[in-house]
Amino acid sequence: MISIKVFFVTFLGETQTVTAHVHRTIHNFNLFPSDKKNDLEKERIGIIATRLYIFLTLVGLIILGFYTSFSKRGHTFTVEWPSLLQFEELHSMHSSTLNCPCSRFSMSYARIMSLSPRYHSICSSEYLEEHWLSYFGQVELDIESILLLSTDFRITGQSFFDLMRILCETSRETIENALRVFRSNRLVTMNALSRSQFNIETMTRMKQFEKRTITSFVDLIKLVRSSIQTNQLADEAWTNVEPSSQYNNETSKWSFRFRSRAFRTNSxxxxxxxxxxxPVGFYFQTDTSRSQPNITVPGLVLGCYTIDSLLLSTLECFYDKQCVKLVVDNYDFDVVGLVRPLNSHAVQIEPLRNENSRFYPNTTINEIFSQLFVEDWINSSNFTSYYTRCEPTQCTYTIGKHISLTYMLTMMLGFYGGLSAILEIVLPSIVKVILQQWPKRKKRIQLNNFNNITTDTIMDSSSKEPSHSSKNISEKLLSLNLFESERSSTEKRFLHKEIIATRIYIFLFILCLIAAIIYSGPFSNETKLTEKKSPTMNIVHDLHQKNISSLSCPCSKVAIPYSRFLSIKLDYHSICSSEYVSPLYSINLLKKNDSLSLALSTHYRVLRSLCQSSHRFIKNAEEVFGTRELISIETLTRSSFDFQIQAIKVCINIILK
Known part of the structure; x- marks a missing residue:
């Protein structure tokens, strides 16, 4: 028991001794020892400088450690000659930073996309074949004994189906010609597009082609219709005009002229x-042009001209088997035994099929024709062919990663080395100056608070203090010694050499610092790459204003449609919006039924037609113009962009003139 107590007491004594030794060692730890062992003032300065050194070093390392642990560095990786599979994998993982420049910037549409139409069933049906058209041929046994009205279906049907066949063939030829031009166009891309971007791009271009092709052709037909109506050409069936005779009492002569036909059904x-x-149908031979048909063909109507009759009609009868039978059975309506038998193929003709059609049976032919008889467009795009043609030589992408532990330690060691070198030079001198100035400052404060000192004395001391202080500073600078040793304190010649060495050291240090600043400053020829991600318009404009010869701002999209940055607004002549070109004004003139009113009606009708044609032409031209693209690899300056716009405006003015 006694031995345990002795051991315990001994252990406590040794622990206290070790603790006291550690405390004394830490308290007196000095990284800046003096050459003079008994110089307590310098020892004190060294201890304080050591504590500041350790504190500042730890704070700096902690701040640097936190900064480097939370910061990320961009690591750029390059993949040479990436395959399609590699490209898609890279895009799925690094779409925001992936950059794969194409080795070939442009390629024809024929290489990468396919487009073909599927037409309405009427264009490939038996109703446009010769055996059905024989229904309307010269089939009378005795021409003298038959007198059918020109509005009878057996007469008007011939021109109806002939024109239908012509429009189908014309639509097909128009689309084929447009497709040949379309396939020769080129897609321009500076960087490889992703599969989704490629699909969107190709789909947009194909939709634009469909709309542009249909619009241009339909507008042409509208222009033809407008021209025919404006010139009031007489139809061979006299559906738009009717003869009129008038007796002149003064000359005792009859005058013969045509006048526009008025349809009694709807005035x-x-x-x-x-x-x-x-309505179109079958008439008795005794009926007149003002009679209603005895048997009506559903959906078919008679218009002012054959093309109007066709476009305003529907095909609903030819979708219905019973209606087709009605037409076939009434082939010899009111002329039984006076016509030859109907062709056997025509008798057995089948109705149109409505499967997979986007048009209803009661849809007007005008609506079907406005789509060029196209049911749908069969389109496809070949991304593999596009990528093969683009063939990027390399892909680069950037990944933001946290700084590695090795790099962090390297940075901290470098930081510690630089900070340590600076603190070793600066801290002892700073501490020495502070310790020397602190008692003086304390003494001045005490003197200022002492009430027995007169104002004059204070003024004198304050006036002398600056000169005294500046004198002390100059003396300290002249006697500055960074290489102080124990030997210099006894021999003045060593002290003088150390002061000279200090001055040379400071001079060389300042000289090297100036040289480093000049080398890395304005006189340096070193090329510095500065990158700005997603710069705004103002940033790009400011960079261009600086006239930087090596400035490069590549566009993310090389081809930009005109509609994105340019709009056209036209002011039409006031006549096109006046009441003179309204249909009501022409009707009122016609009601007057005098020569001047009829002439003015024709004049204003022509004006209305020209205004409408101009509107259609310009609207179509605007749509086509908006789909054209400005190709620019680099971002244009504002002046270059304005120059391009002015050139485009000149082209527009030339086209309009």
Whole structure:
């Protein structure tokens, strides 16, 4: 028991001794020892400088450690000659930073996309074949004994189906010609597009082609219709005009002229509108042109002209088997035994099929024709072919990673080395100056608070203090010694050499610092790459203003449609929006039925037609113009962009003139 107590007491004594030794060692730890062992003042300065050194070093290392642990560095990786599979994998993982420049910037549409139309069933049906058209041929046994009205289906049907066949063939030829031009166009891409971007790009271009092709052709047909109506040409079936005779009492002569036909069913005049209609069907031979058909063919109407009759009609009868039978069975209506038998193929003709059609049976032919008889467009794009043609030589992408432990330690060691070198030089001198100035400052404060000192004395001391202080500073600078040794304190010649060495050291240090600043400053020829991610318009403009010869701002999209940055607004002549070109004004003139009013009606009708044609032409031209693209690899300066716009405006003015 006694031995345990002795051991415990001994252990406590040794622990206290070790603790006291450690405390004394830490308290007196000095990284800046003096050459003079008994110089307590310098020892004190060294201990304080050591504590500041350790504190500042730890604070600096902690701050640097936190900064480097939370910061990320961009690591750029390069993949040479990436395959399609590699490209898609890279894009799925690094889409925001992936950059794969194409080795070939442009490629024809024929290489990368396919487009073909599927037409309406009427264009490939038996109704446009010769055996059905024989229904309307010269099939009378005795021409003298048959007198059918020109509005009878057996007469008007011939031109109806002939024109239908012509429009189908014309639509097909128009689309084929447009497709040849479309396939020769080129897609321009500076960087490889992703599969989704490629699909969007190709789909947009194909939709633009469909719309542009249809619009341009339909507008042409509208222009033809407008021209025919404006010139009031007489149809061979006299559906738009009717003869009129008038007796002149003064000359005792009859005058013969045509006048626009008025459709009694809806009080519509072909002189004003091309929407006038009359039902089509089968008539008795004794009927007149003002009679209603005895048997009506559903969906078919008679218009001012053959093209109006066709476009305003529907094909609903030819989708219905019973209606087709009605037409076939009434082939010899009111002329039984006076016509040859109908062709056997025509008798057995099948109705149209409505499967997989986007048009309803009661859809007007005008709506079907406005799509060039196209049911749908079969389109496809070949991304593999596009990528093969693009063939990027390399792909680069950037990954932001946390700084590695090795790099962090390297940075901290470098930081410690630089900070340590600076603190070893600066800290002892700073501490020495502070310790020397602190008692003086304390003494001045005490003197200022002492009430027995007169104002004059204070003024004198304050006036002398600056000169005394500046004198002390100059003396300290002249006697500055960074290489102080124990030997210099006894021999003045060593002290003088150390002061000279200090001055040379400071001079060389300042000289090297100036040289480093000049080398890395304005006189340096070193190329410095500065990159700005997603710069705004103002930043790009400011960079261009600086006239930097090596400035490069590549566009993310090389081809930009005009519609994105340019709009056109036209002011039409006031006549096109006046009441003179309204249909109502022409109708009122026609009602007057005098020569001047009829002439003015024709004049204003022509004006209305020209205004409408101009509107259609310009609207179509605007749509085509908006799909054209400005190709620019680099971002244009504002002046270059304005120059391009002015050139485009000149082209527009030339086209309009």
């Amino acid at each position: 519509c005049s072909c002189a004003v509108s091309n929407q006038c209609t009359h």
